[in-house]
Amino acid sequence: MLTPFLYLNAVAILNYQPPTSPYLDILYQDEDIVVLNKPSGLLSVPGRKIEHFDSLMSRVQTVWPKSCVVHRLDMMTSGVMVMSMHLDATRHLNKQFAERTTGKYYIAVVAGHMPEDNGHIDYPLIVDWPNRPKQKVCYETGKASMTYYEVLERSEINGQAVTRVKLTPITGRSHQLRVHLQQLGFPIIGDRLYAPENIVKLVDRLHLHAEQLEIFHPSNGEMLTFYKKSDF
Template sequence: MTLTPLDYNPPTEPWLTVIHEDRDMIVVNKPGGLLSVPGRTPELLDSVLSRVRAIHPGAQAVHRLDLGTSGVLVVATRRKAEATLRGQFQDRLTRKVYLARVTGVLAEDSGQVDLPLICDWPNRPRQMVCHDTGKPALTDYFVLERAEESTLVLLRPHTGRSHQLRVHMASLGHPIIGDNLYGDARQGDRLHLHASQLGLHHPYSGEWVVFHAPCDFAPHVPPVTLEPPASPSET
């Protein structure tokens, strides 16, 4: 489904939830329903990036979360920091933890989904599994809670493909609640996918830092320990 101005009604309260801020970057808890970066038309200007630029005019995006996904989002506020941060995401030198509530009851307590993904071009922005031309995509999942008709899972992506977590969970027969592309949006008031934690090396000091954003649909889940990757191949 392509987003149109008529579909876009981003939340405005709170305007910007800041988790961390220094001279190199600002870390926010993005709400579901707000774009990470501006869209192509003026009606889609409102986004995390445009709101940050009201405070830091030179701010630049270094990664994104889907419109419906909430959670930790980092924005660079200096050009030098932008290059360093962007490089970490491209080289898989970050660590990410997501929480998701999926439909149905997962039988296994944990597992791994290893399915290559590529854009389903006639139906973009949908992605699809393709073993011939898809790019490698790997996700670990861990069951945290089982309910009668849903399961709360912790997800750790090793790669950062577009819609990776959404497609991978749907491939197990358990799409994320509220997913309008790979499941049934009527099952929830929003996409139940939250970027809970993000670990990276600070662009100035090089120190390993981990940011956490509490999850509105699973506020009781504590953060986990995130160790820095020794090399890109381990992420």
């Protein structure tokens, strides 16, 4: 059952009931990092209210108190996340994400059949303050944003044409993938912020998943690749 949401100038999460099975889906762990599969419906970090404390970060810190989040996924986005296990690893990973030396791609299912097999989306983005946390395209004040897409499959869900697509964000703006696809005319199915109601109701969750993440190990510099196949 999906958690209902209401967005009024700031995020208000109603009836927050994050999934608990498994409580932690650990893909890899050593003395420096822990890599997890975050489920859809779980916050990456605690919210402001006590009832929104449950998050991937709070769960991991229960086991490893010195662990730290170095990047985030939207609550309804699932997929691979890495956390540091100590301060030196935090600094190393923060630098990688800031300098965009990490590699990652997402899988999404969007409404409609995308006509091109691949391409770039480069709408500039900025927060939509009256409607935050929504983002919007603005050619005057928006920050440069780019996403590369590759069509994997065109099919249908309940009579609705859909496209399964691989997304590689070149930049890392908030809600970048969701807004870029919506502005291109192909909103992600299940997206309660950016898709029309009929597209939201096609599925029981946002069909956006961080399937692969590449990082340099904080201690030995080895390139590591972590993968978790999407469940849609």
